[in-house]
Amino acid sequence: MKHLGWKCCLFVSMVLFSVPLLAQQSPASSATTPSAAASATTPPAAPEISKAVSEKLAQLEQHASEAESHADNAWMLVSAALVLLMTGPGLALFYGGLVRRKNTLAIMMQSFLLMALISVMWALVGYSLCFGGNGPVIGGFEHAFLRGVGADPNPDYAGTIPQATFMIYQLMFAIITPALITGATAERMKFSGTVLFLALWFLVVYAPLAHMVWGKGGFLNASLGGKFPTLDFAGGTVVHISSGVSALVCALYLGKRTGYPKQPMPPHSLVLSFIGACLLWVGWFGFNAGSALSAGSLATSAFVATHFATAAAAISWSVAEWIKNGRASALGAISGAVAGLVAITPAAGFVGPMPALAIGFIAGLVCYFMVTNVKSIFGYDDALDAFGVHGIGGTVGALLTGVFAQQLINPVFGAGKPVGGLDGHWSQLGNQLVGVLTAWGFALVGTIVLLKITDMITGVRVSEADEIEGLDITQHGEEAYNLES
Amino acid sequence: MMKIEAIIQPSRFDSVKDALREIGIEGMTVTEVRGHGRQKGHTEVYRGREYTVDLLPKLKLEMVLPDPLVQRAVDTILKTAKTGKIGDGKIFLSRVEEAIRIRNEERGENAL
Numbered sequence: 121m122k123h124l125g126w127k128c129c130l131f132v133s134m135v136l137f138s139v140p141l142l143a144q145q146s147p148a149s150s151a152t153t154p155s156a157a158a159s160a161t162t163p164p165a166a167p168e169i170s171k172a173v174s175e176k177l178a179q180l181e182q183h184a185s186e187a188e189s190h191a192d193n194a195w196m197l198v199s200a201a202l203v204l205l206m207t208g209p210g211l212a213l214f215y216g217g218l219v220r221r222k223n224t225l226a227i228m229m230q231s232f233l234l235m236a237l238i239s240v241m242w243a244l245v246g247y248s249l250c251f252g253g254n255g256p257v258i259g260g261f262e263h264a265f266l267r268g269v270g271a272d273p274n275p276d277y278a279g280t281i282p283q284a285t286f287m288i289y290q291l292m293f294a295i296i297t298p299a300l301i302t303g304a305t306a307e308r309m310k311f312s313g314t315v316l317f318l319a320l321w322f323l324v325v326y327a328p329l330a331h332m333v334w335g336k337g338g339f340l341n342a343s344l345g346g347k348f349p350t351l352d353f354a355g356g357t358v359v360h361i362s363s364g365v366s367a368l369v370c371a372l373y374l375g376k377r378t379g380y381p382k383q384p385m386p387p388h389s390l391v392l393s394f395i396g397a398c399l400l401w402v403g404w405f406g407f408n409a410g411s412a413l414s415a416g417s418l419a420t421s422a423f424v425a426t427h428f429a430t431a432a433a434a435i436s437w438s439v440a441e442w443i444k445n446g447r448a449s450a451l452g453a454i455s456g457a458v459a460g461l462v463a464i465t466p467a468a469g470f471v472g473p474m475p476a477l478a479i480g481f482i483a484g485l486v487c488y489f490m491v492t493n494v495k496s497i498f499g500y501d502d503a504l505d506a507f508g509v510h511g512i513g514g515t516v517g518a519l520l521t522g523v524f525a526q527q528l529i530n531p532v533f534g535a536g537k538p539v540g541g542l543d544g545h546w547s548q549l550g551n552q553l554v555g556v557l558t559a560w561g562f563a564l565v566g567t568i569v570l571l572k573i574t575d576m577i578t579g580v581r582v583s584e585a586d587e588i589e590g591l592d593i594t595q596h597g598e599e600a601y602n603l604e605s
Numbered sequence: 606m607m608k609i610e611a612i613i614q615p616s617r618f619d620s621v622k623d624a625l626r627e628i629g630i631e632g633m634t635v636t637e638v639r640g641h642g643r644q645k646g647h648t649e650v651y652r653g654r655e656y657t658v659d660l661l662p663k664l665k666l667e668m669v670l671p672d673p674l675v676q677r678a679v680d681t682i683l684k685t686a687k688t689g690k691i692g693d694g695k696i697f698l699s700r701v702e703e704a705i706r707i708r709n710e711e712r713g714e715n716a717l
Contacts (some may be wrong), residue, residue, distance in 0.1 A: 384656040386649060445650050455652060492653025505652060 364511020
């Protein structure tokens, strides 16, 4: 959507210019022919030719725009599927491997549940709250029950694909965002409480934030003229800061897991986590490159930036670990990769490969430091480091986007206007800060209130006995591994 | 009849088993166990959290033998299970009063 405006303009103006040019050709050629012989025959023939030409042109124009639309639609449908792949199995495996054996199914079930629950809520009101209407903070009920969401594009967001494609693509973001929070509540939150809290969280925290940053009229929207245009290509604020900060609040509200930090709680299967992280890396191409909302060069640019940032972050985390512990671990490398993916998310469609390497490298180091040092200093039990990786990685990425964004990659503020700090537009850093602080504030307050409400209705934490026995058996009545059977 | 319980390094198991078979020992029971003697464990680090793993995986071989075979079996285990490093394990010997084969209720050394 950010990129489409000028592309359409270019296309339309090319067509507009070419029609008069071609139309002029016949009178021009008739003027050069000897006037005596031609004067009787050419005048009636000229309008016929130009009519045929213009009909042909109109046909061609229609075919060209259909072809563009089909190409964009193909990529966006694939991207939507890729983003769903990030939640299940990607995140489910990544988190599933990091918990202890007795809680494996419980955490996977939470991701899967969200795939179903948020989808239904999205069809009823979610999409409309995020992308209907044009309020500064939240959308309206214009598209409730998906009214008017069909084959016709919504030119405010994506002018070349059916709105239904845009809708289903955005749904996948709404699914993974609350799923990220379950990394902080892992191994001790009730299933009933998780369902209620995350459903409320989607309505009260995610939907407004998505509207503010991406929705028409949203006050942080950069491409549709928001008051504080925050650059967030694929969800650094909306997805990662919101979920990461909420995760921290959840970890503090729930308290530590029984036995933490004295009792060892090593990941039960890093093999699962490893597969999950690799699926996240692949799925993230849909997340970031798909956010171009078209299949053009901007999608390529975002794809390239995503890949390089991820690689750099995997290396910087591993190097930090190698220096500190004398060994580079598999868990460290995959955690670094995820940190890089998070940090490049807001920047993906605004930066070239070199800034992407820098963003990834910085994010890997900062997140490593958060997860290994800061967490133990403060002593909160963010079980799977949802805050350390997503909250901090998202914040680092959002701020660095303000530094590195280039008009060369994406002239989001109009042709010739600088975008980020290094472009000469340092005040963008201020806009990014407004976006970051809004997301932090919204997530903090919203999560505290919703946890209180959930606590009153279903309760949030399982009993100590249930926690020790494990959530798989006590919450779901089954076990992940029945090795004797 | 004596019972031999040998706790050995898992990596030496195949050599020990083959050598015992060569001297005519037909049956044994093997269990995967964890434990520690003088060998220290190791530390594992997950995202900056260190865990000391001090119970190490070992294998426990149990066999009950007629007296004349015991010394040869012990010698064989000593020879094949030894790596010379701390953590090679131990052998325990104890006297067994009775052995009964469940299938046909044979007793004593005939049941071995």
